[in-house]
Amino acid sequence: MxxxxxxxxxxxxxxxxxxxxxxxxxxxxxxxxxxxxxxxxxxxxxxxxxxxxxxxxxxxxxxxxxxxxxxxxxxxxxxxxxxxxxxxxxxxxxxxxxxxxxxxxxxxxxxxxxxxxxxxxxxxxxxxxxxxxxxxxxxxxxxxxxxxxxxxxxxxxxxxxxxxxxxxxxxxxxxAAQLPLYLSCQYSPGxxxxxxxxxxxxxxxxxxxxxxxxxxxxWVQPLFLPGEASISPAEIEAVLRGSVEAHKIADVEVAGFLSGGVDSGLITALARPARSYTIRYAEPRYDESLPARALARSLGLRNHLRCISPGEFWDAVPAVQYHMDEPLADAAAVALYFLNREAARDVKVVLSGEGADELFGGYNIYRDPFTMQWYDRLPPWLRGALGTAAGLVPPGPGINFLMRRGVSLEERYFGPTALLNEWEKRRLLADYAGDGSPLYLTEALWDMTEGLDPVSRMQQIDLNLWLAGDILLKADKMSMAHGVELRVPFLDKEVFAVAAALPAAAKADARQTKLALRQAAARVLPPAAAARKKLGFPVPVRDWLRQEPYTSRVRAVFSRPAAGAFFNPRALHSMLNRHLHGGDCWRQIWCVYSFLVWYEQFFGA
Known part of the structure; x- marks a missing residue:
C-alpha cells in the first residue's frame, strides 16, 4: 500500500x-x-x-x-x-x-x-x-x-x-458542473x-x-447474474474464509476494525486478529461499542475503544475534506478518520467490512420492492401524478415515498443515499438550470441489467457508483491519511463470483437484508450479532447541529462569500432554522457545509 x-x-x-x-x-x-x-x-x-x-x-x-x-x-x-x-x-x-x-x-x-x-x-x-x-x-x-x-x-x-x-x-x-451532481449524491460521481x-x-x-x-x-465489468440454484451458508462461509486468509498475507501485523454490525463482525471472527478497533460516541443512541466489545470478548480479542468528542469531530472536518480531495458529505468519513488514526499508533494493516452491502444486498432500500406492493398495483398515471405533486413540496417521509414510487426504478434510482432533489437544488443553488441530475450516469447500467430482479439491478448501480465514489474512496483516503493500509475481504473476485450468483430471494425481503450472508454469519457469530439490524456507522451530527457552538459554526460558514457565490444564503439559513425547530434537514445541511469547508481548503483565499 x-x-x-x-x-x-x-x-x-x-x-x-x-x-x-x-x-x-x-x-x-x-x-x-x-x-x-x-x-x-x-x-x-x-x-x-x-x-x-x-x-x-x-x-x-x-x-x-x-x-x-x-x-x-x-x-x-x-x-x-x-x-x-x-x-x-x-x-x-x-x-x-x-x-x-x-x-x-x-x-x-x-x-x-x-x-x-x-x-x-x-x-x-x-x-x-x-x-x-x-x-x-x-x-x-x-x-x-x-x-x-x-x-x-x-x-x-x-x-x-x-x-x-x-x-x-x-x-x-x-x-462548477460537478456541484449539482454532488448535491444529489453526497459525493462526486462519475x-x-x-x-x-x-x-x-x-x-x-x-x-x-x-x-x-x-x-x-x-478491462472488466462485474455483473450480477442471479441463478436459480441456492447457495448454502457453508459455501458462502468457505469463500469468505478463503478471502480473509488471502487478505491476512503480510510481513507485519494485521488488525481489524469492529463495529456492532454483521459485516465487520464476520470478517473479524474469521480473521481472529490479535487486536481490533472500535469508535464510540457519548450519545447512547449512536453508540455501537457495546455489541462490538462483547463480540471482541467472545472472540478473545484485545479491543481498542476510541470515544470521539463533538469538539474534536468538528475540528477535524477541514482535514478530512482536504484528504478526500473532493467534497464528501458522508459524516462517517470523520469517524473513519479517527478510527484509522487510533489504529496507526499500533499497526499498518487493518481488515474492514466494506462491500458486504453491495454484494449481498444489505441496504434498507433493497427492501423497497417487497414493501407496500399494493401501491405499485395502482394505475401508473395515478402514481405518476402523485409523485409529480409530491415533488413540488418540501421532502419528508411520506413525500419521499410518493416521489420514489411515482416513477420507474430506472427513472429514480442512482444510489442508496439520494440526497437533494431537484426542488431543493433549485431552491438552494444561486444559479441552477436543472441540468444536474445524475441519472445519465446510470443509463448503460440499466441497459445491461434489463430483465433482472429490482434488487440485483440496484446492486449493479451501487457497485459502479456509490461503492467506488463514496464507500471505498473514504476508506482509502481516511486510512492513507494516517499511513494505514485498509483491506476489504468482501471485495474479492472469488467472493463476488458467489455473491453475483445468489438468487434474488437470498438477498432481501420486506423485513430483512443480507439474508444469505446472515445465515453464513450465524455459523461463526453469536445469533444476536448475525441478526443485528444495519445501523450504517451512525454519527450524531443530527443532534449536534441543534447545539452550540456547532450551530454557530455552520451559520458562520453559510454567511461567508463562498456560500453566496454558489448558494442562496437566505435559503441556507432557513434550512438550518428549520432543523433547529424540529425539522430533519441534517443531511442536506451537512452536504452544503462539507462542500464549503472543502472549497476553502482548495480554492479559498
Missing amino acids: CGIAGFIAGCGAADARLLAPMLARIAHRGPDGQGSFVEGPAALGHCRLAIIDPDGGAQPLYSEDENLVIVFNGEIYNYRALTAELTALGHTFATRTDTEVLLHGWEQWGRELLPRLRGMFAFALWDRRAGTLFCARDMFGIKPLYYCRCADGTLLFASEIKAFLDHPSFEKRFN RDTFFAGVEKLLPGHFLEFSEGIVRTAR
Whole structure:
C-alpha cells in the first residue's frame, strides 16, 4: 500500500525537480520511504508503506532487462501463486514483493495479466523502449487513480488530486458542473471531478498513453447474474474464509476494525486478529461499542475503544475534506478518520467490512420492492401524478415515498443515499438550470441489467457508483491519511463470483437484508450479532447541529462569500432554522457545509 504520482512531459525531458513536491503532497500515504524514476519525458514517483518484503520491495521496480518501470499502489493477494507460475515459465524474481509479479506478468501476458490478479491495485507502468505509459485500476475501484491532460500536453497521474497542485503545467480551476451532481449524491460521481480537467480512472479500467494520445477502456465489468440454484451458508462461509486468509498475507501485523454490525463482525471472527478497533460516541443512541466489545470478548480479542468528542469531530472536518480531495458529505468519513488514526499508533494493516452491502444486498432500500406492493398495483398515471405533486413540496417521509414510487426504478434510482432533489437544488443553488441530475450516469447500467430482479439491478448501480465514489474512496483516503493500509475481504473476485450468483430471494425481503450472508454469519457469530439490524456507522451530527457552538459554526460558514457565490444564503439559513425547530434537514445541511469547508481548503483565499 502506497501512493504513486508522476507525469509524462508534453515536450522535452521531464524535470526531476517537479516530481519532489508531488510526492511531498502525498507523503502520508507512504511514510516508510520514497523513490523516483526520471528519464526522457517520464517521471514516476512512489511513497512506500512497507507491508510485504520490507527490505526488498522499494519502488520504482524494474524488469530484468530494465525496460519496464513500475510504481504500484495496492496488494496482489495471489502473488505467490503467480510467482510460482511465472517462475515455471522461465522468469527470475529478484524480490519477494508482490509488485514484481506485475512486471513479469506484463512481460508474459500483457493486458491479459489483469484478470489473473486477485487484489486491490492502481499502478503505472512505463515502457522505456516504446515510450508508452500503461495504468490500470482494480475491478471494484478499491485503490484510486486520477489523471489530467494539461494544456501543454503533459499527462499527470497520481493516487490523489492534490499531488497535481504544485506542478507548473497544472491549472487549478473549479468545475462548477460537478456541484449539482454532488448535491444529489453526497459525493462526486462519475468520471469527472471538482477540478476541471482532472478525471478518475474508473474501476475496472485501464489507461494507455502513447504518442500524445490518451485512451481509456474497461478491462472488466462485474455483473450480477442471479441463478436459480441456492447457495448454502457453508459455501458462502468457505469463500469468505478463503478471502480473509488471502487478505491476512503480510510481513507485519494485521488488525481489524469492529463495529456492532454483521459485516465487520464476520470478517473479524474469521480473521481472529490479535487486536481490533472500535469508535464510540457519548450519545447512547449512536453508540455501537457495546455489541462490538462483547463480540471482541467472545472472540478473545484485545479491543481498542476510541470515544470521539463533538469538539474534536468538528475540528477535524477541514482535514478530512482536504484528504478526500473532493467534497464528501458522508459524516462517517470523520469517524473513519479517527478510527484509522487510533489504529496507526499500533499497526499498518487493518481488515474492514466494506462491500458486504453491495454484494449481498444489505441496504434498507433493497427492501423497497417487497414493501407496500399494493401501491405499485395502482394505475401508473395515478402514481405518476402523485409523485409529480409530491415533488413540488418540501421532502419528508411520506413525500419521499410518493416521489420514489411515482416513477420507474430506472427513472429514480442512482444510489442508496439520494440526497437533494431537484426542488431543493433549485431552491438552494444561486444559479441552477436543472441540468444536474445524475441519472445519465446510470443509463448503460440499466441497459445491461434489463430483465433482472429490482434488487440485483440496484446492486449493479451501487457497485459502479456509490461503492467506488463514496464507500471505498473514504476508506482509502481516511486510512492513507494516517499511513494505514485498509483491506476489504468482501471485495474479492472469488467472493463476488458467489455473491453475483445468489438468487434474488437470498438477498432481501420486506423485513430483512443480507439474508444469505446472515445465515453464513450465524455459523461463526453469536445469533444476536448475525441478526443485528444495519445501523450504517451512525454519527450524531443530527443532534449536534441543534447545539452550540456547532450551530454557530455552520451559520458562520453559510454567511461567508463562498456560500453566496454558489448558494442562496437566505435559503441556507432557513434550512438550518428549520432543523433547529424540529425539522430533519441534517443531511442536506451537512452536504452544503462539507462542500464549503472543502472549497476553502482548495480554492479559498
